[in-house]
Amino acid sequence: MNRNHLISSFSIFVFLVIWHLMSVNYFNPILIPPPIKVAAKIFEMSEDGELFFHVWASLYRVIVGYFWGCVMGVAIGVAIGLSSLLNDYLDPPMQFVRNITPVAIVPLAIHAFGLDEASKYVVIIYGTIIPVILNTATGIISVPKIRIQAAQCLGASRFEIIKKVVLPSSWPFVLTGLRLALGFAFMGVVAAEMIAADTGVGFLIMQSRNMLLPEQMFTGLFMLGLIGMATDRTFQFIINKVMRRYMILIMAESGFKKT
Amino acid sequence: MSKLLLTNVTKNFSNSSGEVTCVLKGIDLEISDGAFFTLLGASGCGKSTLLNIVAGFEDVSGGEILIDSHAIEGPGTDRTVIFQDVSNALFPYMTVFENVEFGPKMSGQRKSDRKIAVEKYLKLVSLENDADKFPFELSGGMKQRVQIARSLANEPDILLMDEPFGALDAITKKHLQMELRKIWQETGITIFYITHDIIEALILSTRLAVMTAGPETVLREIFDIDLAEPRSPANPEFAAMYQKIEDLIDEEIKKRKLDE
Amino acid sequence: MTMTKSSKHRFILSFLIILVLWWLSSGTIFVEGIVPKPNDVAVLFADLVASGKLFSHIFVSFKRIFLGFLIGVLCGTSIGLLVGAYGVARTIFTPIFEFFRNIPPVALIPLVVSIFGIGETGKYFIIAYAATFVMIINTAAGVTSTPAIRVRAAQCLGANSLQIVRWVVIPSAWPYILTGLRLALSFSFMGVVAAEMLAADEGIGFLIMQSTNILRPEDMFVGFVLLGTFGFLTDQLFKLAVGKMLRRYMLGVENI
Numbered sequence: 001m002n003r004n005h006l007i008s009s010f011s012i013f014v015f016l017v018i019w020h021l022m023s024v025n026y027f028n029p030i031l032i033p034p035p036i037k038v039a040a041k042i043f044e045m046s047e048d049g050e051l052f053f054h055v056w057a058s059l060y061r062v063i064v065g066y067f068w069g070c071v072m073g074v075a076i077g078v079a080i081g082l083s084s085l086l087n088d089y090l091d092p093p094m095q096f097v098r099n100i101t102p103v104a105i106v107p108l109a110i111h112a113f114g115l116d117e118a119s120k121y122v123v124i125i126y127g128t129i130i131p132v133i134l135n136t137a138t139g140i141i142s143v144p145k146i147r148i149q150a151a152q153c154l155g156a157s158r159f160e161i162i163k164k165v166v167l168p169s170s171w172p173f174v175l176t177g178l179r180l181a182l183g184f185a186f187m188g189v190v191a192a193e194m195i196a197a198d199t200g201v202g203f204l205i206m207q208s209r210n211m212l213l214p215e216q217m218f219t220g221l222f223m224l225g226l227i228g229m230a231t232d233r234t235f236q237f238i239i240n241k242v243m244r245r246y247m248i249l250i251m252a253e254s255g256f257k258k259t
Numbered sequence: 260m261s262k263l264l265l266t267n268v269t270k271n272f273s274n275s276s277g278e279v280t281c282v283l284k285g286i287d288l289e290i291s292d293g294a295f296f297t298l299l300g301a302s303g304c305g306k307s308t309l310l311n312i313v314a315g316f317e318d319v320s321g322g323e324i325l326i327d328s329h330a331i332e333g334p335g336t337d338r339t340v341i342f343q344d345v346s347n348a349l350f351p352y353m354t355v356f357e358n359v360e361f362g363p364k365m366s367g368q369r370k371s372d373r374k375i376a377v378e379k380y381l382k383l384v385s386l387e388n389d390a391d392k393f394p395f396e397l398s399g400g401m402k403q404r405v406q407i408a409r410s411l412a413n414e415p416d417i418l419l420m421d422e423p424f425g426a427l428d429a430i431t432k433k434h435l436q437m438e439l440r441k442i443w444q445e446t447g448i449t450i451f452y453i454t455h456d457i458i459e460a461l462i463l464s465t466r467l468a469v470m471t472a473g474p475e476t477v478l479r480e481i482f483d484i485d486l487a488e489p490r491s492p493a494n495p496e497f498a499a500m501y502q503k504i505e506d507l508i509d510e511e512i513k514k515r516k517l518d519e
Numbered sequence: 520m521t522m523t524k525s526s527k528h529r530f531i532l533s534f535l536i537i538l539v540l541w542w543l544s545s546g547t548i549f550v551e552g553i554v555p556k557p558n559d560v561a562v563l564f565a566d567l568v569a570s571g572k573l574f575s576h577i578f579v580s581f582k583r584i585f586l587g588f589l590i591g592v593l594c595g596t597s598i599g600l601l602v603g604a605y606g607v608a609r610t611i612f613t614p615i616f617e618f619f620r621n622i623p624p625v626a627l628i629p630l631v632v633s634i635f636g637i638g639e640t641g642k643y644f645i646i647a648y649a650a651t652f653v654m655i656i657n658t659a660a661g662v663t664s665t666p667a668i669r670v671r672a673a674q675c676l677g678a679n680s681l682q683i684v685r686w687v688v689i690p691s692a693w694p695y696i697l698t699g700l701r702l703a704l705s706f707s708f709m710g711v712v713a714a715e716m717l718a719a720d721e722g723i724g725f726l727i728m729q730s731t732n733i734l735r736p737e738d739m740f741v742g743f744v745l746l747g748t749f750g751f752l753t754d755q756l757f758k759l760a761v762g763k764m765l766r767r768y769m770l771g772v773e774n775i
Contacts, residue, residue, distance in 0.1 A: 004610050011611040031633050088529035093537050099750020100743055101709040103625055103716060104724070107731045108739055112553045187623040191713065194625065202626065209629035217630060221622055228621025316671055334674035347666035352690045352767045361686070362676035395770050406672075413676050 033214045041215035057199040065121045066185045069128025077133040081140020102127035102188035110196045120192045127184035135177025139170030179235040262449045263290040269321035282308050284475040297452040297460040300470030306453045314340050339410035341420040345402040349394045355405050356390040362413030380408040400431035420452045462490045469507050472515035555736045563737040580722040587646025588707040595654025603662025620652035625713045637718045646710040650703035657699025661692025693768035
């Protein structure tokens, strides 16, 4: 483990060195500043609270929008998964709409809600809800029939089966959907902020371009990468924990397949 | 002249914290050309490790292995392994025919020559009508036969078999054991076989070694098997041999339990 | 996708219902200036088709998607093969990858535009960027999923390293690579829309953005319909192509 950490740290270091050399000797410093200057800017913006202000603005929007998007998404996804009627009616439009990226919705949201927070929430909820619905529904539908039959043999009622067999079995899928949705949520909020906001990381990036502040832009990009990485890692961790239970089941199942 | 000669073969493994475990300690073994040799032992005694070493997947920590008086350098076409996990060992994206022709194809044989070889060996394992099927369409027993045909098509000197029938049901296993014996008799190939099933070992082998329970496994005893044909557990000599070997293995297992 | 008769009916019915709901909601729940009536959208659609503008928007977007996708896939697959095959490579590159792949391509557009201007190169870069990371991850996963004993079996049968890569590793990795390709295509669509919205004067993304500028909401909805339709069609085409040409690599695998 330790050896790997060393190599990773070293590679990051090498990357920074290469960046510095390229930036000083090759790139236009107005476009790509050296890492030292970016670090200084990060420090400066952290000190006067400006960084936290914008980061929190974005994070808050994501948290609220993501939460509601997930809640609604799981509810709708479960409904679609359990009811073949709903599935038949809702799946085709969903397969159509899923191709419309949240970024494309931004102008519509702004048109409808102006520069209000509502426009950002709409985009985030939209970006969140679709992958959650799709993955949740798939999870519900993918419950191995044999498991349901086993529960029926043991005398479970339909409600009990849903509660104790179907929902738990679909957890890995739901979590995958939630993880994907977070990525889309961030994508949505950044796009919305870039186009029509005066707070947030997206705004920061756009402002940096307009005012030719490359260090600030890189600060914004860096924060995005950092937050994205942190949240994704957290998700991976949670999924691994939950999946461990289910991995045993999945492995057992593949052993029962035709040999 | 022996086909396979192991002299004082030792194998150590070290784990991530640097601890060294001696899995095999000083194995001496001589297998003649055309023999059907079986390695018997309880789980975890190092049978597969020894097979991996002979196959060339692992290096020895000490000692020497000679095949036809040549030293081993990594995996080679003179020794082909038949794995127990046949679903992963076969190429699922290739038909039976393509799987079997793989060895000759890699060595650059012409298409027409390959076809002849494949058909010959598919016939040997009774799969000549399934050449265009994919592995997922076959039963476990059939897949194992494909693996055997694939290995034989490359005409190795030694066939290394790692509990090949362990995952099959009892009836299929019996049939395949018969078939394997027949193939062995017809081709005269040398076989190095691993199992924990004593009956299987007595049905198939001309020579048999019982391993001690690990770690630091050695060969406890080597038997030349000369039982009457056809080999059958009902035969009194067979039964006696079985008892003898079972007692040996039980002894070894008890010894290990005491050490733990 | 085999559907029962009732499923087929519901399929068509679902779109009709949406259409009706759309028509009803425009002018009532939603202001017509924001959500126009479907017939108005259809009229504009016909106009754009007649003037040839629709075709040029679609063509331009697809050209960008295609080239960006190709570049991204080539880069991503080759890096993915390396990372998958050599644990060292993985340890070296993972921290850098993990960081950059979490930056949404949208966020990079201002920087890319500053560097490359509003020409086509910048768009290819953004799209390729999105596609590359997906391919790296999936290709690497595919390579590492190759069962060790399959490689060993090939070694026993006399295959050298190059032959093993060609006949064992890559075929075993195909399901993952194909999943990656499908995802990369979807991300390429997203990338092109974002790039066109922020820095272009042609294309589906531009059409959507233009709608707010010229205060003609129908454009936006034409754009949505195009995105939905083409996204769906390309995905189906992809599935079909895989089904036809690459079936043997997907045997026994739960569908992508």
